[in-house]
Amino acid sequence: MAHAEGSRKPSDGTWRNPLRDPHDRRLAHIAGPSALVIFGVTGDLSRRKVMPAIYDLANRGLLPPSFALVGFARRDWDDAAFADVVREAVEANCRTGFREEQWNRLAEGIRFVEGSFDDDAAFENLKATLETLDAERGTDGNHAFYLAIPPNGFPTVLSRLTQTGMAVTDGPGWRRVVIEKPFGHDLESAEELNRLVGSVFPEDSVFRIDHYLGKETVQNILALRFANQLFEPLWNSHYIDHVQITMAEDIGLGGRASYYDGIGAARDVIQNHLLQLLALVAMEEPVSFSPRHLQAEKIKVLASTRNMLPLAENSARGQYGPGWQGSEPVVGLLDEDGFSPTSTTETFAAITLEVDTRRWAGVPFYLRTGKRLGRRVTEIALVFKRAPHLPFDASMTTELGQNALVIRVQPDEGVTLRFGSKVPSTAMEVRDVSMDFSYGEAFTVSSPEPYERLLLDVMLGEPSLFPGTEEVELSWQILDPVLQAWEQEGAPETYEAGTWGPESAEKMMTRTGRAWRRP
Incomplete structure (x- = not known):
């Protein structure tokens, strides 16, 4: 031709x-x-x-x-x-x-x-x-x-x-x-699936789609970290107190019972999307952005990631009940079409992880996802330690919180930096303010849909944004102990639709003096 x-x-x-x-x-x-x-x-x-x-x-x-x-x-x-x-x-x-x-x-x-x-x-x-x-x-x-x-x-x-x-x-x-996805139901089924696919196609010909890795803002994590001298010196346990990775949805599960029932929020989102985001945030600088070098650094992170124990205090799960989503009353999961009235499928999951490396020693990573939460948002928040000394009295900083760098994956894609600034007045009053970068305002072109980037990469033979066999299996090794512990507990805790999850998730944070962000 x-x-x-x-x-x-x-x-x-x-x-x-x-x-x-x-x-x-x-x-x-x-x-x-x-x-x-x-x-x-x-x-x-x-x-x-x-x-x-x-x-x-x-x-x-x-x-x-x-x-x-x-x-x-x-x-x-x-x-x-x-x-x-x-x-x-x-x-x-x-x-x-x-x-x-x-x-x-x-x-x-x-x-x-x-x-x-x-x-x-x-x-x-x-x-x-x-x-x-x-x-x-x-x-x-x-x-x-x-x-x-x-x-x-x-x-x-x-x-x-x-x-x-x-x-x-x-x-x-x-x-x-x-x-x-899903790439298996647990580690054993994932290994069986990988063996099956690997018996037909070599690993470099297998493309496992995680559509979150095709999002521009996810790829921008690498640019933000490694193209700027500003952030990388602070990207470690000396300055960062903890990291929160959130994927919240305000929609329910009506009509999705055939897929979702028996799978749940942890398998559906944490095992793939959120652990991949964690790997990109916590990885070391790769030798290059070639698929081999990128995957090698992500594998190192996942191999170093552990659940914080005890699991009963450092994880939470819930199932949405009836409530209000905006101005509309909505039913709970057990009243959604297709779900059994005795279903124990969780619609909210949160876990606490630690990455056992010199860079991240002592920094907890909090991952959470849920349906029927307060709003639809996916974000990564790096929350910094408080300044070791504040030369202000309490009346000057009553609203001052911790500095935070927030990467907004969806919607309103961009990056926010939160810091303290003086309020214009004759008095010395410091208050939190935010400095925003928005994709929609900074660039004249709209971001491609994730499937555009990923399908093109399939045809180019470019596997950088696709999890490999080892990444999938390491992710299940992290999640399996949590799932097994939850199976022993019985039914998940009910939370009201339109809120930010069960009370156990709040307690998970307050035990360490921290709190979930309200995006």
């Missing part, structure tokens, strides 16, 4: 201008020819996130004309009917605005294969479809398989990919697999 004059095809499958340094990270890297096969294409994730992200990448010029999208599902659709489904999802959820001309180019590469996961003939048809795309659209044997399906469907799909030879290539192309 002919390619644009002046371009070249390097070994990593990306297309770049040969007059520019291919290692220049400031340049937008464009994916090379490839086909993305989505299993579970009829699901909510595919419609709301994956398919719109594919269109937005194409609309930004980051996908080549030879890109192809293949859907696999048990539906009586042909290619045109599936294209209509994709278009509907794109028009409803795309970020960059719908353009008919761009859609028509993308639609040329859309195909659909009808079948179930245990249908041998359907997988043979899928193989033939990919071979036709290779020949007619020039996808060059580069195929990514997106398993947007429950983990219990993995063995069947992976065995069919092996059986038909689609998981391997004997030519110059590549094969990759994309996996959505």
Whole structure:
């Protein structure tokens, strides 16, 4: 297939201008020819996130004309009917605005294969479809398989990919697999899942999506720390009193019982999102931002992370009851559709961790997440120790708190620095003030959706933002003891919807003279 004059095809499958340094990270890297096969294409994730992200990448010029999208599902659709489904999802959820001309180019590469996961003939048809795309659209044997399906469907799909030879290539192309969380239910199941996937695809071809790592503000943690002399000298136990990492949601779980019941907040959020944020905050400076060096530093942090004991005093869990969300009355979890009236699934989880390294010795890391909390917010707060001496009397600083650096992941992405300042007056009165950096105000372009960045990285073969096998298993090693202790306790504590969680979470902090932030 002919390619644009002046371009070249390097070994990593990306297309770049040969007059520019291919290692220049400031340049937008464009994916090379490839086909993305989505299993579970009829699901909510595919419609709301994956398919719109594919269109937005194409609309930004980051996908080549030879890109192809293949859907696999048990539906009586042909290619045109599936294209209509994709278009509907794109028009409803795309970020960059719908353009008919761009859609028509993308639609040329859309195909659909009808079948179930245990249908041998359907997988043979899928193989033939990919071979036709290779020949007619020039996808060059580069195929990514997106398993947007429950983990219990993995063995069947992976065995069919092996059986038909689609998981391997004997030519110059590549094969990759994309996996959505949850990455197991505990350490034992995670190890079994990793063995299963690893028996079909090598580790450098496995991409486990944690969409939080695709957020611009999460990636900005690295820039904030290592591009600025201002922060790094203070980023240690000499100055930081504790770290709070919060992911709070104000929504309930109505309609999500089939996924959430029996999983709970700790497995759903702490094991992946929050422990990954902890690793980025606590890691040492990597030799480079290559995938190998980044993952090595995160692994060191996770291997050094321990639960603070006793667990009964340093963890908390809860389940939301009825209450008010804003001005609206809402029901408790046990009255939500699909949940058993005896469900013990937690909707709030908090744990206290310590990182046993010289940098962080003695600094507790408090992680919490919950549904039906006071507001939707995800933030990382580094709370500094108080000044060793304050030359003010008590009347001058009644409102003065601890300095804090707060990284806002969502919404209102940005960074806030809280410090004390004199109130304008003839008296000496000091009060907390905040200095804000906002992405929306500082930059004229909107941040890409996480799935845009992550799907592009899959096609580029860039695994920096994807947890590896060891990271996943270390995370379960941290969380498993907490889950086992909670199983011994029975039902979780009830908290009122619209509040900030159960009383046990407040006690967890007040025992050490600290308090949760109210974002």
